[in-house]
Amino acid sequence: MKTVRFRRTAESSFAGIALAGLIALSGCNFAPPYAKPTAQTAAAFKEADGWKMAEPKDDVIRGQWWEAFHEPELNTIEEQVTLSNQSVAVALANFLAARAVVKQSQSEYFPTVTASPSVTRSRQPSSSSGSSARSVTSTQYALPFDASWELDLWGRIRNSVAASSLEAQATHADLGNVRLTMQAEAAADYFQLRALDMQKELLGAAVLAYQDSLKLTQAQFDAGMASDQDVAQAETQLNTTRAQATDLGIQRAQLEHAIATLLGKPASSFSIAAKPLSAKPIAIPLGVPSQLLERRPDVAATERRVAEANSQIGVVRAAYFPTVTLSGSVGFQGSSLGSLASGPGLAWAVGSTLAQTLFDGGKRQAVTEQAWAGYQGTVANYRQTVLTAFQEVEDNLSTLRILSEELQQQDAAVESSQRYLTLANDRYTSGVDIYLNVIIAQTTLLSNQRTALNLRMQQMTASVQLIKALGGGWDVSQIAKATTP
DSSP states (O other): OHHHHHHHHHHHHHHHHHHHHHHHHTOOOOSOOOOOOOOOOOSSOGGGTTSOOOBTTBSSOOSSGGGGGOOHHHHHHHHHHHHHOHHHHHHHHHHHHHHHHHHHHHGGGSOEEEEOOEEEEEEEEOSOOSTTOOEEEEEEEEEEEEEEEEOOSSSHHHHHHHHHHHHHHHHHHHHHHHHHHHHHHHHHHHHHHHHHHHHHHHHHHHHHHHHHHHHHHHHHHHTTSSOHHHHHHHHHHHHHHHHHHHHHHHHHHHHHHHHHHHTTOOGGGOOOOOOOOOOOOOOOOOOOGGGHHHHOHHHHHHHHHHHHHHHHHHHHHGGGSOEEEEEEEEEEEESSGGGTTSGGGEEEEEEEEEEOOOOOTTHHHHHHHHHHHHHHHHHHHHHHHHHHHHHHHHHHHHHHHHHHHHHHHHHHHHHHHHHHHHHHHHHHHTTSSOHHHHHHHHHHHHHHHHHHHHHHHHHHHHHHHHHHHTTTTOOGGGGTTTTOO
């Protein structure tokens, strides 16, 4: 009869636990319904007038965007940045940690089961009286298993899981943003370095030309056709240009070191062979402004954190309601290891606990207000991030538009400077003008050539920054499965 009663009691307990589980699954959820915050977007980019319009299946920059520049060495650098950059490694570690937090939150869906086996040896005096009474020494073995399970009646656990999942998705977008930032920085540094190589080449050619001018001036001085002042001017210009060429080495070395750091390598173990800038700006498809919200990883990260803050409101609201915890224990006790598994040594218990905070001095209300304020802050941060994204696109579009016009004007200035130098040389060799006019013409041409080259470098850098502002090859769909192990 005892056995039958025990079985019925256990069956009733398990049925009660199953029923409680069903109630927990259909419990309340006090998180507000989430809707993506609205953000103002224009119908088109202001500076996109005359820009490359998106063609079918060509409305975004895809994958390895740097390959569009057709620079094999840049391709190699970018691949190494993706794999070895330490800032990217930190962002990846943060994402993996956030994904582990999701698993921690999900573990609350299940009971917590613990085991605490023990062996106790004790000595007690005998209960018999008389001089022959002796102490009794005994050993007690115990093998208990305890389980507890909090029912998620009010959605606290579900909202905690949702919040941690959304944070993992946000850190995944952060990873994409860091990776894109490092890639864009590497590309910009690379093009600046190549522009310096071209400037070095340009100054080297000028040095050769000025050496020829010095020889000509010296010969005319020896023939009595030029003054010693002309020779001094030619020497000054030659030495100044040589110094300028040498000075470029500082900037080039610093850029080379910066690229090495981006690659995760010591600066002393990395070098790039000199080669003049040959890449050209590429036609960058813009799409429509609303697509920017799906293509910028920083925008996606801030939006995910808005959703996370929304779920946190549900977590703190659940604190107003009682916590129901199911608990149970089963185990064996005996005076020897062999008796642990025997029927008399079995002990068990099941029960439940309801806990409700009756007074907390307004703590829950304050925590709830804090959660709402945090949510409003994330909404404002999201909208500011969107505004900044549009600003960066417009900034780089206007930069490229103005640079294109300025380059045409500067190329015309270089052409007229070259003509001016030819005329000055002719007039000097024929004895019509003084050598100072040649110096002025040479200096003007070199200055205009360097300015044109700097404008081309700015154009390449702005092209890279525009690609970065448009999100590179990133897309919000990349975080859809971010929390999947």
